[in-house]
Amino acid sequence: MKLWQKVTIGLAAGAALGFAANGDAQHVALIETYIKPIGDIFIKLIMMVVAPLIFFSLVQGVTSFSDSASLGRIGLKATAAFITTTFFAIIIGITVAILMKPGVGTAISASDLTSDFVEKIEFSFINMVTNVVPSNIIKAFYDNVMLQIVFISLFTGITLNKMQNEDTKIVDFFHMMSRLVFKMMAIVINLSPYGVFSLTCWLITSQGIEVLSSLGKLLGAVILAMLVQYIVFGILIRVFGRLNPIPFYKKSFEYQALALSTSSTKASLATTMQICRNKLGISNSSTSFILPLGTSINMDGMAIYLSLCTIFFAQISGVALTMQDYIIIALTATLGSIGGAGVPGGSIMMLPMIISAVNLPIDPLKAVALIAGIDRIADMIRTMINITGDVTITLIIDKTEGTLDEELYLSECDD
Template sequence: MKLWHKVFLGLILGVIFGVYTPQHVETIKPIGTVFLRLIKMVIVPLLFFSLVSGITGMRDPNSIGRVARKAVMAYLGTTCLAVTFGLGVAYILQPGAGVVLDMGQVAEKNFKENNFDLLEFFIEIVPNNVFQAFADSNILQVVFFSIFTGIIINGMDSSADPLRNFIHSAAKLVLKMIALVVQLSPYAAFALTAWVIGTQGLDIIYTLGKLVQAIILAFILQYLIYGLIIFVFCRISPIPFYKKSIEYQMIAMSTGSSKASLATTMQVCKNRMGVSESSTSFVLPLGASINMNGLSIKLGLSVIFFAQAMGVDLALSDYIVIILTGTLGSIGGAGIPGSFIIMLPIMLTSVGLPIEGVALLVGIDRILDLLSTTINITGDATITLVIDSSEGTLDKEMYNS
C-alpha cells in the first residue's frame, strides 16, 4: 500500500475514532504531537542545507539571480492572485449575508495606524543573531542567511569545494531523516484527526458553513489555476502533474504543514516530474518559506465575511489594502504556527473592523488549515516546475511518463 493510501486511511479512521470514542482522543494525541515535534526538529536544517545546496549547485551568479528573481516574482504573483480569488468568491457568494454579528465598533480606516509596518517587515528579515534565528525557527531570517551563505560560497575559489561537498552531503542526510519521519505520517494523521473531531465534534464543520463552502470553492479555483499556469507557461498538459502530486498532497493534508511534506515534494518533483536538482533544492524550499496561497485565500475571504456580517460597505481602496496586506501578511505568516489566527487581526484592522471576530474562526481553522496547506505546497511545486521549464532544464520525457 502506498504511503498516501495509508495517510488517507488514517484520516478516515481518525474521524471514526473521534466521533465514536471522543473520551479517548487525549490518550492518542501524543502520537501526533511527537510526529510534529520530529518534523519541527528537522525543518530548519532542511531549509538551510537545501537552499545552500541549491545555490551552490548553480555556480553561475547570473543564473542564481535570474532564478531567484523569477521565483520571488512568481510566488508574489500567485499569492496576490490567491487573495483576489478569495475576494471574488466572497463578493459572488456573499457568505456573510444573513449573518448578524455585533463584534464591536467599526473603527475609522487608516492604513498608517495598522500594526503592519512594511519597512519593519523587511528590516526584520535580516537577523541580528543567526543562532537565535535558528533557535527560534524564524523562517524568513533562516532563508536570508541561507541565500547569503550560498552566494558567498559561490564567490569563493576551489578552496571552498570541501565545504560545498559537505553542504550537499548534509542536505542528503537531512532529506533521509525527514523521509524516515514522514513514514510515520499515517499514524499522526489518525491521532491528530481523531483529536480535532473528538474535542470539537463534527459540528465544527457546519458552524460557519457558508464561509467554509466559500473558502473551499476558492481553494478549488486556485487548484485549477495551477494547471492553467502549467499549460500556459510550460506548454505541457497539467494532468501528469495532478496525478503525481497526490503523494505529497496527502501528507500535507494530514499534517497541516508544508514543511512536513517538503521532502516528499522534492522527491516527487525531481524523480517523477523531471525537475532539475538545482530548482528542486532552491525554488521549492524558497516557496515553502514564503508562498502561502491557501492562507491568503482564507485571510481575504474571512475579512469580507465579517464586513458583510457587520453590514460594512468596503470601498475600492479597502480591497486594495486587503490585497496588499494579505499578500505581504501571508509571507510574514509563513512558518508561524496558527498564522491565520495571528494575521487575521492585522487584516481586520487594515479596514477598520474589530478583531473580536477572530474568536469565531479558531474552531474551524484547524480543519481548513489541512486544505490550505495542500494548496500551499501544490503552488510551490507548480512554480518550481514553471521556473525549471523556463530555464530549459525540465525533463519533459520523465514528466509525461
C-alpha cells in the same frame, strides 16, 4: 502499500474514531491522554528537522548554480512568480466572498464581535523587510523564523560560491549535510500515517460537526475558492509551461495528502522534493532552490483565506467596502501571507492585521476567536494549496530554463 495510501487510511481511521468519540467526555479524555500525544510527537519531530532541512537544501540549491547570473535570474523569476500568484489568489478569494456572501444571513451578530476597546493592529512593510535580517543566527533557528533562515541560507550559499575556487571540501560538507537531513526527514515522514491518525482523531473529537454547522457557509466559500485556485494551477502549467497538467495532478497526490493531513508545508517538503525530482522530472538545482524558497514566502491558500475572512467579517458588520478597501485587503493579505510562518495556525497571527487595515468596527481578537473552530479544518485545505502552488511555480520555471526532464514528467510512475 504506498505511503499516500497509508496516510489516507490513517486519515479515514482517525476521522471515524473521532466522530465515534465526539460528545462522550470519557472518550474525549482517553483520546487526549493516549492518542493526541502521538500527533504532538510527530509534529515536534518535523519541527526539529525542518529548519536544518530548509537551510541545507537552500545552500545546496544556491551552490548548484555555476554562475551568479543564473542564480539571480532564477531567484527573481521565482520571487516575481510567487508574489504574482499570491496576489491573484487574493483576487479569487475576494471574488468568491462577494458572490457567495458568507457573512450575510448568519446567526452571528456584529455585537458579538465588538468591544469597548478595539485594538488597532498596525503592519509595517519596512519592519517586515528589516526583520528578515537576523541579529543572531542561533536565535533565528531557535525561534524557527523561516524568512530569517532563508536569508541566512542564501547568504551562506552565495558566500560558498565565492569560496569554491579556494576550497571545495566545505561545499561538499554542506551537500552531505543536506543528504543527512533529508534522510532524517524521510524517517519521520514514514511515521506520518500514525501522526495523521492521531491529529485527525483529536481534531474531530474536540470540534465535531458543530463548528461546521455554525460557520458552514464560510467554510464552503473557502473550499470553493481553493478549488478554483487548484484549477488555476493547471491553467498556468498549460499556458506558461506549455505542458499537459494531467501528469502534474496525478503525481502530486502523495505530497498533497501529507500536507492536507499535517497542515504544514514544511512537513511535506521532503516528500515533495522527492516527487519533484523522481516523478515530475524537475532538476535537482530548481528543486533544491525554488521549492524551499516557496514554502517560506508563497502562501496562496493563506492569501485566499485571509482575504475571504476579512470580507466575511465586513459583511457581518454591515460595512460596505469600497474599491480602496479591496485594494488594501489585497496588498496587506499579500504581505501577510508572505510573512506567515507556514506552520499550523499561521493565519491566526495575520488576520487581525488585515481587519485593522480596513478599519472594521470589530475587535480583531474576537474575530479570530470566532473562526478558530474551523481554522484547523481550513488550514488543512489551504496548506495543500500552498504546497501545490510551490510545485507549480518550480515546475514552470524549470521548464523555462530548459532543465525539465519532460520524458520523465510525461511518463507513468508506479513507485
